[in-house]
Amino acid sequence: MLEIRRMTPQVGAIAEGIDVRTMDDATFATLYRTWLECNVLVVRGQQLELGEFLAYSRRFGLIEAHPSKSTRHPDCPEITLLGVNKFGADGKLDMAIYKRGASGWHTDGAYDAVPFKATQLYGLAIPSRGGNTLFASMYAAYDALPENLKQRIDGLQGAYIYGGRRKSTALLNPEDRDKKPALHPLVRTHAETGRKALYFDPGKILRVEDLEPDESDALIGELTGYMIQPGAEYHHQWQKGDIVIWDNRCSYHKAAGDYPPEEDRIHWRVSIKEPAAAH
Numbered sequence: 001m002l003e004i005r006r007m008t009p010q011v012g013a014i015a016e017g018i019d020v021r022t023m024d025d026a027t028f029a030t031l032y033r034t035w036l037e038c039n040v041l042v043v044r045g046q047q048l049e050l051g052e053f054l055a056y057s058r059r060f061g062l063i064e065a066h067p068s069k070s071t072r073h074p075d076c077p078e079i080t081l082l083g084v085n086k087f088g089a090d091g092k093l094d095m096a097i098y099k100r101g102a103s104g105w106h107t108d109g110a111y112d113a114v115p116f117k118a119t120q121l122y123g124l125a126i127p128s129r130g131g132n133t134l135f136a137s138m139y140a141a142y143d144a145l146p147e148n149l150k151q152r153i154d155g156l157q158g159a160y161i162y163g164g165r166r167k168s169t170a171l172l173n174p175e176d177r178d179k180k181p182a183l184h185p186l187v188r189t190h191a192e193t194g195r196k197a198l199y200f201d202p203g204k205i206l207r208v209e210d211l212e213p214d215e216s217d218a219l220i221g222e223l224t225g226y227m228i229q230p231g232a233e234y235h236h237q238w239q240k241g242d243i244v245i246w247d248n249r250c251s252y253h254k255a256a257g258d259y260p261p262e263e264d265r266i267h268w269r270v271s272i273k274e275p276a277a278a279h
């Protein structure tokens with residue numbers, strides 16, 4: 001029987017007592033509604049093959065292969081492998097793989113004209129300590145902005161690229177490193193909940209459009225300070241067999257990146273989009 005526990009008042013819910021391979025549409029509808037309310041949904045205790053993970057993920061939207069070609073699953077390009085090939089041929093820890101997602105709070109896919117609706121991970125190997133994924137609410141970030149700042153950013157757009165201002169593109173093939181920036185409003189209304197969120201990613205933003213460079217840098221610094229609000233975070237401690245999906249339209253996340261490097265931490269990952277018409 002499906003049991004759902006909310007983990008914090010604003011972010012995170014854990015569902016147990018179901019098998020995602022066999023659940024009916026009514027159970028999925030409950031999961032989907034919970035996910036929209038809580039931004040992050042964990043389904044615990046699953047045992048999935050590649051195709052089963054894809055089939056469950058497709059219930060949330062369109063799956064798109066991630067631009068990091070070097071980390072795609074060899075048998076299935078739509079699935080990204082996290083934590084695989086962590087040590088190079090010389091035995092050195094590859095920090096781009098070990099620290100993937102850990103360099104700062106972010107939202108996935110802001111560099112695309114149609115950014116990711118969701119990202120979903122399935123935990124295959126979990127270290128004995130550390131390695132959490134941290135989540136925070138973009139709704140709470142927007143709500144916390146002073147009225148004058150809300151007004152100042154209303155109508156402004158951020159320009160985003162994969163490596164941001166630091167140009168950190170180690171996981172991309174050379175031919176994929178020079179794409180045009182994608183533009184997104186700093187205040188985004190969620191297509192399904194209708195709530196306003198501070199859509200922002202300091203690691204991928206190049207500039208705020210229509211501002212002088214120093215004004216843009218100052219605004220980026222100011223908005224960064226509002227991203228994480230007290231009481232609007234959830235830290236997920238992984239168990240093997242967890243499926244975790246987060247809503248990139250209304251949450252920030254980061255990997256803690258602090259687990260013992262000699263231990264395995266391996267996930268399958270999919271990027272999920274909504275059809276362009278939904279924007």
Ligand SMILES: O=C(O)CCC(=O)C(=O)O
Nearest residue numbers: 100101108119132133255
């Ligand atoms: O490995 C994690 O905990 C999350 C990494 C991340 O940022 C992502 O998969 O988008």
Ligand SMILES: [Fe+2]
Nearest residue numbers: 101106107108
């Ligand atoms: Fe991420």
